[in-house]
Amino acid sequence: MVVRVKICGLKDPVQIAAAADAGAAYVGFVFFQKSPRNVDIEKARTLALKVPPGVAKVALTVNADDLLLDHMLSEIPLDMLQLHGSETPDRVSEVKARYGLPVMKAIGIADVKDLPLIDSYGAVADQLLVDAKPPKGAKLPGGNGLAFDWRLVKREYWPCPWMLAGGLTPKNVAEAVRMTGAQQVDVSSGVETSPGQKDVEMIREFVATAKGVLLDEVPSLRQL
Numbered sequence: 001m002v003v004r005v006k007i008c009g010l011k012d013p014v015q016i017a018a019a020a021d022a023g024a025a026y027v028g029f030v031f032f033q034k035s036p037r038n039v040d041i042e043k044a045r046t047l048a049l050k051v052p053p054g055v056a057k058v059a060l061t062v063n064a065d066d067l068l069l070d071h072m073l074s075e076i077p078l079d080m081l082q083l084h085g086s087e088t089p090d091r092v093s094e095v096k097a098r099y100g101l102p103v104m105k106a107i108g109i110a111d112v113k114d115l116p117l118i119d120s121y122g123a124v125a126d127q128l129l130v131d132a133k134p135p136k137g138a139k140l141p142g143g144n145g146l147a148f149d150w151r152l153v154k155r156e157y158w159p160c161p162w163m164l165a166g167g168l169t170p171k172n173v174a175e176a177v178r179m180t181g182a183q184q185v186d187v188s189s190g191v192e193t194s195p196g197q198k199d200v201e202m203i204r205e206f207v208a209t210a211k212g213v214l215l216d217e218v219p220s221l222r223q224l
Contacts, residue, residue, distance in 0.1 A: 036196030
């Protein structure tokens with residue numbers, strides 16, 4: 001069993017090619033104007049059309065309304081919606097029903113008090129992205145390069161497939177997978193030389209390292 005990798009916040013065709021060639025299972029486009037990784041709908045359409053078959057195209061949105069989602073999905077061939085704001089479980093269900101696409105909900109984790117959110121959202125989302133909770137006053141809901149205590153999710157079982165995120169880099173992703181048993185990982189800032197500037201060599205190294213962890217040898221695997 002091989003770890004599936006998502007490279008998020010891609011902004012140009014070279015990055016798309018690097019992620020796909022390296023073996024990433026997902027590529028992510030950010031639709032949040034405050035982010036240095038933000039792309040507009042026209043650019044995202046151009047990028048999405050360059051993604052090879054078999055690689056899932058994910059749109060990261062933050063508290064997006066139906067007007068934005070309608071416009072986005074009318075223009076861009078997407079495979080999944082990632083809700084990375086304060087969307088409620090009811091809103092997750094609404095988005096799934098309205099658009100008929102798989103929905104991944106991001107959950108920010110800082111300590112054990114945040115863990116019940118995983119069960120609440122896991123009952124309605126198709127996948128969860130278990131991320132580091134942004135610090136108070138942070139401008140971005142994710143992509144801050146922060147990790148959380150991976151021991152919080154060690155040997156835990158979630159109600160739906162999940163993906164580990166938050167502060168992952170080519171240097172620590174193998175340790176994170178071995179500690180948590182995560183079968184999917186997400187990276188954005190961890191493969192950048194500066195905010196929003198992806199490095200293709202770091203992308204290749206991250207994917208190769210993550211996929212090089214033999215999950216069959218990791219004890220107590222969680223559900224994919």
